Amino acid sequence: MKLSNYFLPILKENPSEAKIKSHQLMLRAGMIRQSASGIYSWLPMGFKVLKNIEQIVREEQNKAGAIELLMPTIQSADIWKESGRYDDYGKEMLRISDRHERDLLYGPTNEELITQIFRDNIKSYKNLPLMLYHIQWKFRDEIRPRFGVMRCREFLMKDTYSFDVDKATAEFSYKKMFLSYLKTFQKFELNAIPMKAETGPIGGDLSHEFIILADTGESEVFLDKNLLDIDVNEVDYSEKNINEIIERFSKFYSATDEKHDVNEFENNVSKENQLRTKGIEIGHIFYFGDKYSKSMKALVNNKEGKNINPQMGSYGIGVSRLPAAIIEAKYNGTFMKWPKTVTPFKVAIINLGKNGDEADQKSNEIYQNLINANLDPILDDTSENPSSKFKNFDLIGIPYQIIIGSKLKKDEFEFKEIGEEKLILSKEEVINRLKEIYNIDK
RNA sequence: CGGGGCAUAGCGCAGCCUGGUAGCGCAUCUGGUUUGGGACCAGAGGGUCGCAAGUUCAAAUCUUGCUGCCCCGACCA
Numbered sequence: 001m002k003l004s005n006y007f008l009p010i011l012k013e014n015p016s017e018a019k020i021k022s023h024q025l026m027l028r029a030g031m032i033r034q035s036a037s038g039i040y041s042w043l044p045m046g047f048k049v050l051k052n053i054e055q056i057v058r059e060e061q062n063k064a065g066a067i068e069l070l071m072p073t074i075q076s077a078d079i080w081k082e083s084g085r086y087d088d089y090g091k092e093m094l095r096i097s098d099r100h101e102r103d104l105l106y107g108p109t110n111e112e113l114i115t116q117i118f119r120d121n122i123k124s125y126k127n128l129p130l131m132l133y134h135i136q137w138k139f140r141d142e143i144r145p146r147f148g149v150m151r152c153r154e155f156l157m158k159d160t161y162s163f164d165v166d167k168a169t170a171e172f173s174y175k176k177m178f179l180s181y182l183k184t185f186q187k188f189e190l191n192a193i194p195m196k197a198e199t200g201p202i203g204g205d206l207s208h209e210f211i212i213l214a215d216t217g218e219s220e221v222f223l224d225k226n227l228l229d230i231d232v233n234e235v236d237y238s239e240k241n242i243n244e245i246i247e248r249f250s251k252f253y254s255a256t257d258e259k260h261d262v263n264e265f266e267n268n269v270s271k272e273n274q275l276r277t278k279g280i281e282i283g284h285i286f287y288f289g290d291k292y293s294k295s296m297k298a299l300v301n302n303k304e305g306k307n308i309n310p311q312m313g314s315y316g317i318g319v320s321r322l323p324a325a326i327i328e329a330k331y332n333g334t335f336m337k338w339p340k341t342v343t344p345f346k347v348a349i350i351n352l353g354k355n356g357d358e359a360d361q362k363s364n365e366i367y368q369n370l371i372n373a374n375l376d377p378i379l380d381d382t383s384e385n386p387s388s389k390f391k392n393f394d395l396i397g398i399p400y401q402i403i404i405g406s407k408l409k410k411d412e413f414e415f416k417e418i419g420e421e422k423l424i425l426s427k428e429e430v431i432n433r434l435k436e437i438y439n440i441d442k
Numbered sequence: 443c444g445g446g447g448c449a450u451a452g453c454g455c456a457g458c459c460u461g462g463u464a465g466c467g468c469a470u471c472u473g474g475u476u477u478g479g480g481a482c483c484a485g486a487g488g489g490u491c492g493c494a495a496g497u498u499c500a501a502a503u504c505u506u507g508c509u510g511c512c513c514c515g516a517c518c519a
Binding site for chain 2: 009010011012013014015016017019027034036037090091092109138140142143144146150151155157209281282283284316317318319320321350352353354383384385386387388389390391392394403405406407414
């Protein structure tokens with residue numbers, strides 16, 4: 001993409017309504033624009049980030065054995081009346097009615113709908129276990145939306161729902177998602193710490209929040225530093241590995257301030273491993289048994305030919321919150337550096353030349369080479385001042401830059417990982433290095 | 443929903459107190475000079491001053507009502 005053809009409205013100054021750095025950066029870097037309180041449009045740059053995040057979440061769900069489907073944003077009130085939540089949910093639920101004055105609602109979550117789909121189509125234990133998920137927009141009419149996409153009213157969420165014959169298998173489904181979340185967040189270069197959580201209105205007795213550490217987080221968290229060093233990248237979804245990794249995580253202390261136990265923290269965690277910091281919730285998993293399968297009469301035949309209510313769980317990731325969460329974790333106030341899995345473009349070419357000169361020619365040449373190598377580049381071909389280009393790209397946060405000015409010889413390219421020292425490389429070296437970084441076959 | 447604040451050009455703001463036909467910086471457009479960390483010169487475009495009513499010869503400015511947005515609190519992925 002050439003910047004001169006792109007839609008990237010950058011702001012030099014912080015809009016006054018943005019109070020936290022992720023909100024400021026997303027506005028300034030032309031990622032989002034507010035349309036109403038807590039409701040945002042995603043501009044091209046932000047949309048690319050969002051889609052990349054969505055894709056990583058999707059891939060890891062698939063690996064964990066969950067199957068994707070898509071449920072609508074608008075739901076009938078009937079199923080919510082069945083489960084009893086039509087009255088319980090309160091004003092957070094956006095209620096609407098159609099021309100026939102039938103009660104509808106903009107879905108704040110999907111337990112009812114997935115249970116309905118399940119009960120209408122699954123009748124046998126042979127189809128279990130089953131994990132279904134979708135990535136869909138939701139609406140919760142928050143009393144006070146704030147912090148940009150961090151706490152908004154319309155948001156994109158990944159929801160998985162698990163169905164099992166008994167509690168033991170349901171717990172295994174829960175553990176699979178537990179691992180899937182750890183792996184997903186590690187791909188965003190985030191340290192997401194699982195913490196025991198309240199089950200809240202969803203109900204049930206087993207629940208974890210996944211919290212990433214960021215100075216600007218909203219809740220205070222306490223944890224054992226050992227939790228930061230557990231690598232799950234190489235762990236697969238075999239039963240043995242899942243149990244092992246979860247055991248490893250549960251060995252170490254972690255709690256949000258609401259659940260914090262000072263004595264346990266002081267006694268069971270060594271002084272040098274005690275970490276007290278701030279966190280942002282980015283995922284939440286629940287096991288809630290037959291709460292919905294019972295109230296909504298979802299039944300399957302078990303081995304003995306008896307009807308039983310399947311055991312269920314639900315597992316959410318705040319997809320549209322993640323760009324902001326990643327920024328909170330990574331933006332230092334001067335520059336942003338997107339994880340390479342998420343970055344809107346894989347590499348930025350900063351052309352400091354002008355029309356037709358050598359730098360300009362070199363820029364266009366390597367731009368074509370990068371496109372051919374599947375290394376999705378953005379080429380700054382505008383006539384802005386160099387300093388202005390540098391500032392803009394510091395803001396946008398594409399992790400790798402190729403800077404091409406008149407300083408260098410014909411076969412020299414300046415390659416820079418944002419925040420690191422620059423290197424002088426040949427064109428081939430630049431391209432090969434990027435292929436290596438992004439794991440693209442030669 | 444309680445408490446506080448704001449609403450003037452795309453963004454940041456001044457003007458309001460003391461009423462007299464709307465201004466600054468950035469951004470945008472044209473021409474020129476620049477070009478390695480937010481350039482310079484000259485010119486230009488862009489605002490029914492959130493909406494409605496009232497007071498007045500005259501309202502961005504005073505009064506009332508409404509709407510939107512932001513902040514603190516309770517609530518939440």
